[in-house]
Amino acid sequence: MEEDASALSPPHGDSDTARSSDSRCTTPSLSGSSASAELLKTPTRTVNGPDVPPHAIVRLIQCSRCSLPFRTPLRLPCGDALCRECLPPIRPRTGVSYPANEERKQGFRCYWGRGVCGADHCLGDCGADVLLTTLVGVFDEVLGRGSSPEGTAAESAEEDAGQTLIWKGARSDKAELDVESAEIGSDPLSGVFDLVGKGRLGYDASEIRYEPFVPACYERYTHSLDKLRAAVCNELDCHVCYSLILDPLTTPCGHTFCGSCVAMALSHSNLCPICRRKLNMSSSVRSERINKRLSDIIQTLLPDEVASRRAELPSDMDISGEGTIPLAVVSLAFPTMPIGLHIFEPRYRLMIQRIMESRSRRFGMVMPNRRGRLQQGLGRAPFMQYGTILTINRHELLPDGRSLLIATGTSRFKVISWELVDGYHVGKIQRVDDVSVSEEEAQESRETTAAIETANRNVDRSIDSMSTQQLFQLALDFVLRERRQGAPWLHPRVLLAYGALPTDPALFPWWFATILPNWDEEKYTLLATTAVRQRLKITARWVKRLESRNWYVAHNHSKGSK
Incomplete structure (x- = not known):
């Protein structure tokens, strides 16, 4: 300015x-x-x-609207703030089915400051700003x-x-x-x-x-x-690192921390460090807007302190999610889903031993590059570029040196570069996280609104134009039908190992891909997606293919032969 x-x-x-x-x-x-x-x-x-x-x-x-000092300031998704009394007229939101929360059914068009924003905001994304x-x-x-x-x-x-x-x-x-x-x-x-x-x-x-x-x-x-x-x-200390707040990020509950501190806290828990309320935020926080008003206050009043604080930051303190991690080139794994592994190769025995001695007990799982694909930045690496970070929950060492472990997927990553260390792969990775909920909703609204305009010309709407909830229901109905028909991949033992059918659209694609037989090459595409809607469209296309005559003939034949 x-x-x-x-x-x-x-x-x-x-x-x-x-x-x-x-x-x-x-x-x-x-x-x-x-x-x-x-x-x-x-x-x-x-x-x-x-x-x-x-x-x-x-x-x-x-306040940019009433020109008075803020009275009960509300944070906006765009990073700015308004008095509660200065919110624009509220109207129902259309073309949005996910997330299906009551507080996300109303919204307004932001008119903050000289056309800086002008975007549609969900009322549920606007809340109190305690620090401001x-x-x-x-x-x-x-x-x-x-x-x-x-x-x-x-x-x-x-x-x-x-x-x-x-x-x-x-x-x-x-x-x-x-x-x-x-x-x-x-x-x-x-x-x-x-x-x-x-x-x-x-x-x-x-x-x-x-x-x-x-x-x-x-x-x-x-x-x-x-x-x-x-x-x-005196009011600007972060309650996580107890230093001056940098890149202030305000949580849905209204508390503000350093952006990097929020990322660190969310990697261990989804609860606010102050009030312990659940935070529906991406753990990488890259899709979250910093609190512009608080950032301006800090930069304007404490410029030298900010510069000194940035100079003191450790080089590995980065909210971009980059880092290095040992890689197991074994198979596909997905976030939130468990996986059991039998470790017998000497190189992986050493890798797991080192992981168990670390505090994080984490490693990356990637699928082998069986077809020798040429991948950007990696060439023809022996593994696929996208993978899942696993946290070891249980580890049992056998007398002959082999081990059995159970791990759970926590997040996804993209391998930027790699090297061999004592026979196993170590990759420099970058986190892959979903876009914000508001961006997810905007994508659904655009696609479903376009579908209304062509509805009269195309009775059978394409998968791309279905609402997010309809995409989820399509796959859900298929799984329920298959279970009633006794599909072996939905055997009670399978459900006991991987959990019951999820009712959350965000969890369903990972569960479906884990228990569905074969198709690893196509399941792999889920790892690079950045929206729940993207993944549900992929699973909906799988369902369409699974319902085709060719698959059913092969599927029923395989069931009859068992």
């Missing part, structure tokens, strides 16, 4: 003074009493500290009426030579911009906050300037900014 010219901005040559080292949150001193009027009217730089004018500081907690609410209270405590010995802006204006704020703002009854002005006293930061609290300074105010130049105002501004930064800094 480019800031307007401001008479409060110090001359560039004196702006970068030394910071004190006795506190994490410090403020540069403001100088410039000898600055000329021309220097004072140069545009402020888009850096932090005293170069940021008071209205830009206050705008950090100002706290910070608005901090701003009010530090800058509000009675917060300083100088008193209110009006009182300080009478006691000292103060400043006048001049700006252009649009009135509601006409389109042209009117020049407005107001006395803000000798403490510009508190004065501007007071104006915003009264609803006089709009969020979209332009051509803002401070007149006349008063050297004493710099001291008051520095004092207020010092207090504000120290107070805000």
